[in-house]
Amino acid sequence: MNSPNLSADDISRYSRQLLLDDIDDAGQGRLQHAFAVIIGLGGLGALAARYLVGAGIGKVLLVDHDTVDKSNIHRQVLFNQAHIGQHKTEASYAQLRLLNPHTQIELAEVQANSSNLPSLISGAHCVLDCSDNITTRKAINAACVSQRKALFIAAASQYSWQAINLRCNGSDSGCYACLLAQTTVQEDCISQGILGPVVGMAACFQATQALLYLANPKANMTWGQYTIMNVATAQFQSFSLPAYKHCEVCQCLA
Template sequence: MLTKEMYQRYSRQLLVEQFDETAQQRLHNASVLIIGAGGLGCAAAQYLAGSGVGHLLIMDHDNVDLSNLQRQPLYREADVGKNKAESAARQLLTLNSEIRISPLVYQATPALLEALMPVVDIILDCTDNLPTRLMINEAAYYFDKPLFIGAASGNLAQFIALSPRQRHGCYACLYSPDQHTGNNCLTQGILGPVVAIAGNYQALAALYYLSNINTPEWGQLHVFDGMKMQWSQYAIPKRANCSICGDR
């Protein structure tokens, strides 16, 4: 049952086709783990908070750097030097004080992910390095949690939605641990709107999924080329003998 204030706050999304009171209530009951509060996490978290997702757990051990402000709009100049998860939580609560936000000032570890998985409905991978992404992929598969992955560098953005229950390949099928892409913000640079596009895809897919009004096309690699303003889409096939998603 939505309160009068909730009806007013969420009135515009409640007008969207299929997005009814039940959908809003489902969002209110949902918990989302956002790992990484950089460009991807900032973009995704602000829309999930605004939309009324009941509990956001935001994990980042890093501090805000002056060079982050160009593409991480949850932070202000006064946040430079402060922890990202805590700064993001403060800012998000000024946007929506009706939801719960748990800042987690930690670096992701298998033990930490193991502890968090049972209390969240989905995971948003908003990190920026392959070892952490593979660790998150493994935890999501082990605990059977849908995983929404964003990535961006240079003029390119990526989005992937994985469901351990579906028969597509996983992140470890796409990238093996010995693969060194070398693509990150430090080497390739990044434009703010490009990384926000990937984060917004994560938020949109999460909203549809959590409200149960649509499911994303699982197991597809979506690649956005900012220079061409175009998306391309590729299926992620299961790799033979994948230790994460094979023979489930």
């Protein structure tokens, strides 16, 4: 394998994913020029960041205001006992730099909200919502719709994980606000508990979708499809998310 666009180190480092039709050397080049924002460095964001940086994304912004707690370690794969009490952004940076020194990693030690999100996601090619509460998700959704950013949402609680890909362009599906208007969403691992591998599966799905999009915008992906997987019972559900005609967030773009 030889590519004029990739260095010998690139070809060696990414050799396995370069064999994929949706990646190859052109897709790897797109990844190396891509910028993703990951909001939340818990069980979702820690693993998603690990995979995006490992795959050779050019730039990633990690957004989180929390510190590492002992209760985090069973599912938040970037952290161990030595990180307890450290800010998650700083601990993540140290681990990810060891993984891939070629990725530009930026940190925002803030709570994402409606005031700072427009500037946090400005310039990004996509956003990964790895937050842990509906209020933050609503703010992320509104900011992505406003700037028409591709948004990849995942969540997990108990033995189930959920995910959805949104173009946030007001045309081919609804947005997260539409979802809340049409169904009950329960996403709370603090009160309901969570098994580590379950949130890991959600993060793997989310990272895969983001990487495919960044490497090949024309990849055969499903947008606006809400996916639910109960890992304990192996039950899988999926349904299309239509736009809610009274949605004040996304229907202004239609």
